[in-house]
Amino acid sequence: MIRAFILSGEIFGLLMVPIVLIRKRHPVSAWAWSLTVVFIPWLGVLLFLIFGAQRIRRRLRKKIEHRSRFLRLWVSAVPRRKDASPSSGWAGMDAFTLRVGGAPASEGNDLALYSGGIEAFAAKREAILAAKHHVHAEYFILKDDATGRAFAELLCEKARAGVKVRLLVDAVGARRAGGLLQRVRQAGGEAAEFLPYRLWRGSLISGLRNHRKILVCDGSVGFIGGLNIGDEYVNESPRFRSWRDTHARVRGPVVLALQRVFAEDWDFATNEMLAGERCFPRPRTDGHERLQLSWSGPDQDANATRETFFAAMISARQRLWIATPYLVPDGALLAALHSAAMRGVDVRILTQSWPPDHQIAWWAGRYFWEELLASGVRIYEYTEGMMHAKVMLADGAWASVGTANFDVRSIRLNFEVNLHIHTPGTVAELVAQFRRDLRASREVRFGVFRRRPLRHRLAENVCRLFSPLL
Incomplete structure (x- = not known):
């Protein structure tokens, strides 16, 4: 009986190999999954269906189509700004980044760097409290712990004050944050998940994850870096003595590019296009930083x-x-x-x-x-x-x-x-x-x-x- 079970699993695994080859474009990944489904009877097939296949192709096609549609609508809805004049820069990197899908480099930005979560979160709190029109937050991880609840309550406070709050989290990274998202909604804010996974939709766990960490307030100040929202990022987790990260606060023209990334992700998750002068105001240009934003994902031909x-x-x-x-x-x-x-x-x-x-x-x-x-x-x-x-x-x-x-x-x-x-x-x-x-x-x-x-x-x-x- 056991022998027949194993043999049938190996035969089924062989039948799965063509599907693996079609789904996996990278040769090494195709080889690895092919060996897995053949030599680990039944379990290998199950692992592939959960982690390797799970209709990523359909969801990726949807994201690619959305990116093209969003770009056309965004260009017509958002006024063009004058960017920095083309420059070779170091090794021509600014021109190269523009060609592979980044924003144009811009002059006149202001930049502050943070090497840890405590000072970065203090700066974020200050920016959120000062917001008058909107707060846009996008995070891979939002934990339902003391830090996560404090962040959610801060967003709720601004929503109750009439500020437009939009919170976007990754469905897997923030899978236990449903209660926090609901609190934001109840306070009058909006909250959404990026690529949610649903068993009845044929997708249990998707390999495509939104790993971005973005905060934009009033279209004039933005934050970007490695910090998610949770206790460990402010040295409050017993698992780590301290958390060393790099985060940045930006002001100036580059914030519009950061807002554009959030707007595309938000439109994909909610079908709400963000445009107009309130979301994309005329930036201050009294800083001295030349900055450039680059964003990537599996929806790009060249990452x-x-x-x-x-x-x-x-x-x-x-x-x-x-x-x-x-x-x-x-x-x-x-x-x-x-x-x-x-x-x-x-x-x-x-x-x-x-x-x-x-x-x-x-x-x-x-x-x-x-x-x-x-x-x-x-x-x-x-x-x-x-x-x-x-x-x-x-x-x-x-x-x-x-x-x-x-x-x-x-x-x-x-x-x-x-x-x-x-x-x-x-x-x-x-x-x-x-x-x-x-x-x-x-x-x-x-x-x-x-x-x-x-x-x-x-x-x-x-x-x-x-x-x-x-």
Whole structure:
């Protein structure tokens, strides 16, 4: 009986292989899922139906169609603003980012950087309290804990005062925040989920997730970075001693681009188009920052995050420093790291140490360490808490701060948004913070790491098999 059950599962798995090949465009992912459905009878098929298939193609097609429709309507509904004149910038990155789907670079912006959640949340609270017309919040994670409830109550307070509150959360990342969303609605605000999953709609868990973290108040001040809403992000979780992140507050023309990203996501989730002078006011231009916004997702032909990361890596000549909690690059990004290090570029990667927040991703990332260390890349493990910053620094002239990790999920499945900084003085500020983080880190030595125990190697090899499935 058991033998017949296993045999029937293997036959069914073989019949599933053509479906896997049709659904999975990436060769490695197609191979991984094909082996899974064949050699793990029944369970492999179930895993594919939940995590690999689950009608992503239909939902992605809907998002692609929506993006084209939204762009046409948005261009006609929102007045055009004068952006910065085209400039080659560092390695032509501003022009390149525009070509792969980002906003034009803009002058006259103001920027404040935060290295932790406490000061960032204080600035967000101040901006929300000062809002007169609207508060637009979009987060991957909204937790129903003390911090999440305080944030929701702040939104409720503004909604009761007549301010238009719109809250958008990812349906998976904020799956336990239904009570908070309902409180916002009851107070007069609006709340929605991005790509909600419903069993009766044939989608239990979708791989397409909105990983963006955006706050825009009155179209004049915006926030972007790695911080979600929850206790751990303000050092109130017993699991982590402290939470190290990078977040930014922006004022000026770049806020309109951030508002545009929110508007597209909100329209997709609610069918409400946001336009007009109240949502897109004439910005102040008395700052000194040259900034550019780049957003990406699986609805793009060429993923803007991956393309800009790759372009910066192959363009760097002196320095390439990367902070990321998850280091699971695809083949091209891995080759770019090798190439930069072997060209003599100072390549350093700062990541989290043990215990990580996601063990599979952490072990999968360690699989690449030996190869990277051998080519001259220097890797550091942050030891004073959770390293969650997503920062790339190149040649002291260009920087990226945002929501995208240096992993396959961010460059293939997630909807992300990043802020590119073209102001050398601000890049120098980020370099100084990176140096402080290095002093709070432990460098991984090649000779020591290559002698790691066999059980560690096994864990790395097993977990890296899951990277194409993410």
